[in-house]
Amino acid sequence: MQGIGQSGLLIVAALTAPAGLAEEWLALPDIPPVPADNPQTNAKIELGKQLFFDPRFSSTGTVSCNSCHNLMAGGEDSRTTSMGVHGLAGPRNAPTVWNSAFHSVQFWDGRAGSLEEQAKGPVIAQVEMGMRSLDEAIARVRQIPGYVEQFRNVFGGENAVTVDNAAKAVAAFERTLVTPGSAYDRFAKGDESALNAQQQRGLKRFNELGCTGCHRPPAFSGPWLAGGFFVTFPFHDSPHVTQYKLRDDSGREAVTKDPADRHKYRVPTLRNVALGAPYFHNGAVPTLSEAVQVMAASQLGIKLNEADTADIVAFLGALTGPFPAMSLPRLPATPGVSIVPAN
Amino acid sequence: MQGIGQSGLLIVAALTAPAGLAEEWLALPDIPPVPADNPQTNAKIELGKQLFFDPRFSSTGTVSCNSCHNLMAGGEDSRTTSMGVHGLAGPRNAPTVWNSAFHSVQFWDGRAGSLEEQAKGPVIAQVEMGMRSLDEAIARVRQIPGYVEQFRNVFGGENAVTVDNAAKAVAAFERTLVTPGSAYDRFAKGDESALNAQQQRGLKRFNELGCTGCHRPPAFSGPWLAGGFFVTFPFHDSPHVTQYKLRDDSGREAVTKDPADRHKYRVPTLRNVALGAPYFHNGAVPTLSEAVQVMAASQLGIKLNEADTADIVAFLGALTGPFPAMSLPRLPATPGVSIVPAN
CATH class of the missing domain: 1.10.760.10 (Cytochrome c-like domain)
Structure with a gap:
């Protein structure tokens, strides 16, 4: 399925990268990868x-x-x-x-x-x-x-x-906790009306600036690599580093003991990022708007203007939900006794 | 609807007290009392x-x-x-x-x-x-x-x-969190098979001992009184009082400042009591079996034997559920920001 969005971006749901886009603008699959030794039932x-x-x-x-x-x-x-x-x-x-x-x-x-x-x-x-x-x-x-x-x-x-x-x-x-069918996904499948003009501008800027270099569709996380896909954060210096204590955590180095992994993190999904405030590994950045500016400064070395920031935030909002309907579970009982230790 | 249980107890779903029973063995209504100034929608x-x-x-x-x-x-x-x-x-x-x-x-x-x-x-x-x-x-x-x-x-x-x-x-x-339709309720409505022989013995002992004096059907709580129905707990002395620190809490006296209310408590419902361990106002009693013995000693001044205790526990288990199916709610969002203060 293909279509030209209002922004002029070629939108495809196929696996081929469209002309002019660095990334494949895929919709989220309904089912994530499932390991062979743990099939879903x-x-x-x-x-x-x-x-x-x-x-x-x-x-x-x-x-x-x-x-x-x-x-x-x-x-x-x-x-x-x-x-x-x-x-x-x-x-x-x-x-x-x-x-x-x-x-x-x-x-x-x-x-x-x-x-x-x-x-x-x-x-x-x-x-x-x-x-x-x-x-x-x-x-x-x-x-x-x-x-x-x-x-x-x-x-x-x-x-x-x-x-x-x-x-x-x-x-x-x-593995059932997935949210295909967001406004972005509908857009990616050819419904141009699924994203408004601002969201489409945001998508375009998100791509042009290189955000997709790490946050790749369809999950807008790092690519699927057996060993993981890690990026140094923050990469560039900026006032944010001190303000938000972004280098107080050694990141992946604490796991591997390799100084090359200092301040490296897995690239998180941006799906539902609008519902994820506050932001980053230490939660120090309070708003999505500020988080976008921190990313532009720390990873791309640029100061993002307010209009671009607002457009990208609008686009990121298109990665929210929908959330599957779910019943409240009943937890099996231990009649007449509690298994939680006394105070 | 009336019926004779295996135990010989007359079971009725009507409002009249059956002969030989101190209490009306009512089934729980589907809808609890609703105040006039807060109608259900x-x-x-x-x-x-x-x-x-x-x-x-x-x-x-x-x-x-x-x-x-x-x-x-x-x-x-x-x-x-x-x-x-x-x-x-x-x-x-x-x-x-x-x-x-x-x-x-x-x-x-x-x-x-x-x-x-x-x-x-x-x-x-x-x-x-x-x-x-x-x-x-x-x-x-x-x-x-x-x-x-x-x-x-x-x-x-x-x-x-x-x-x-x-x-x-x-x-x-x-007011929607009600559990009519328990085994007891089905029994009260005439289905004799809803309680097994032990549960029916337990019901009979529960009644004979006078437990229903405070824990009245259908909710097995105190009667509905505008000002509340309060009972001194523990009433009789027993080794349990010290063991479980049952008099460390002044109870309703702390609210009214009236010494006559010392160690008085509202009579709680026994519906789903099997899922409520540990027991009493301070949660000091770990099992339902022990709680039944504590009540017999502290409120009735008797030592309950093991067989009666087991029978009453079995009967109380018939007051569990069923729980209404419920969907997991979605909590409305504040996109891009958290309203929970930073650490």
């Missing part, structure tokens, strides 16, 4: 959903995946950095879980190579869910008959309730 | 639901009504006492929000005369949602265009976003 997705929303696998019984990755909102928590058990806050802003399945690596520093691996991290982070070990967490799952039954049905065998299987179920659920 | 209920699930009206942006009154579970948080912002915990166990609309007064000490009044409390409790004032909370609501539009549609007028209207919307939503 309805029962597994339903189990993963319950685990995602269940706060009982945090030390205090108060923090679930959804606490910091709120699916009723932009898939994150509107906070500078997330707050876990006992009111503790870590150093990083919660990335959105929406469309995380289109990232080849997880976490800001890409330290997890899959959603399955990622799912295990927050459970034992002492400033997040605060469990002493994954064994302690899975021991709680084993105390809940409704989970034991579902794990057996989904994974088979008497010892189906394992950390790896729990992670697989959560990851399978997360 | 779908739009109001939908608005109240969003407010109920929205954590942005807590100081840290991490605590919503649902955090401590989890609708995916028993309408509470499985904790001894609830944990609010900054990991702070108050002195009381979270009562279930399920069927709270059948209570004539709210909170353990009955200090709120309606759900509308109750809804305002936790927002400004410093160990719960931690806002400095209701004005501060409603100022946040006013920053969210999707809420402003809904308040105008539901309540009318340009100044529709008020604390009272927010409380009305939340209360209207809470």
Whole structure:
């Protein structure tokens, strides 16, 4: 499907790059990549959903995946950095879980190579869910008959309730958390009316400035690379660096211990970025408008004027939603007793 | 509708008390009492639901009504006492929000005369949602265009976003949080097979012992009295009093300053009590089985044997659910900015 937008950009939904565009303006697929060893099934997705929303696998019984990755909102928590058990806050802003399945690596520093691996991290982070070990967490799952039954049905065998299987179920659920069908996607599929004139100008500037060099359609994240796609942030000096403490975090270097990885981060998706304030790895930048200017200064070495900034912000708004209708899960019970330890 | 249960109890769904029973064994109505000044409408209920699930009206942006009154579970948080912002915990166990609309007064000490009044409390409790004032909370609501539009549609007028209207919307939503149709309700309506033999024995013992004196069908809470129905707990001395620190809390006296109200509490509903562990105002009693024994000792002055205890626990389990299917709400956005203050 092809069409000429009002802006004169050639819009295609095919895999070929249109003339005059550095990137392929693809619509988001309905289904993200699925690993061969964790195929999607309805029962597994339903189990993963319950685990995602269940706060009982945090030390205090108060923090679930959804606490910091709120699916009723932009898939994150509107906070500078997330707050876990006992009111503790870590150093990083919660990335959105929406469309995380289109990232080849997880976490800001890409330290997890899959959603399955990622799912295990927050459970034992002492400033997040605060469990002493994954064994302690899975021991709680084993105390809940409704989970034991579902794990057996989904994974088979008497010892189906394992950390790896729990992670697989959560990851399978997360692979359903995708938002194709945004205004941008409809535009990319040929509906010129899906983006207004300002959004189309924003798309064009986004492309001309080179934003697509890292934020590539269709997910507007980095390209899918097995080892991850990392970029130094901030690259150029600017007053923002000091103002927002952008170099206080060593980024991927903390994972690899390689100085070449200092201040390197995975390129995050811009899908639903309008719902993701505040911005960047440390959540220090309060507005999307300011975030766009910070990116122009720090990555492109330019000062973006207000009109261009507004146009790009308008375009980024076209990457919001739509969000799939979802039922509230029922969490399986332990009648007559709580598995959350007493205060 | 009438029928003779296997236990020989006469079961009726009518308002007349059957012969031989101290109480009317009524099924739960589908609709709880609704105040004349806050009629139920779908739009109001939908608005109240969003407010109920929205954590942005807590100081840290991490605590919503649902955090401590989890609708995916028993309408509470499985904790001894609830944990609010900054990991702070108050002195009381979270009562279930399920069927709270059948209570004539709210909170353990009955200090709120309606759900509308109750809804305002936790927002400004410093160990719960931690806002400095209701004005501060409603100022946040006013920053969210999707809420402003809904308040105008539901309540009318340009100044529709008020604390009272927010409380009305939340209360209207809470009046939908009812669980008629439990095994007990089906039994009360004449389906003898709805309770097994043990549950029927438990019902009989529950009645014979006098539990229904306070926990009256159909909600198994106190009777509906405008000023509330309060009972001293614990009434009798027993080793439990010290073991579980049952008299450390002065109860309703703290509200009325009347020594006659010392250790008095509203009689809570037993609907879904099996999902409400741990138990009592301070959450000190870990299991339902132990809670039943504590009640027998402290309120009836008797030591309940294990068989009776097990039978009553089985009967109480028949007061669980069913829970209405519910969609996950979408919380209206503030694109490009967060209304939660920076860390």
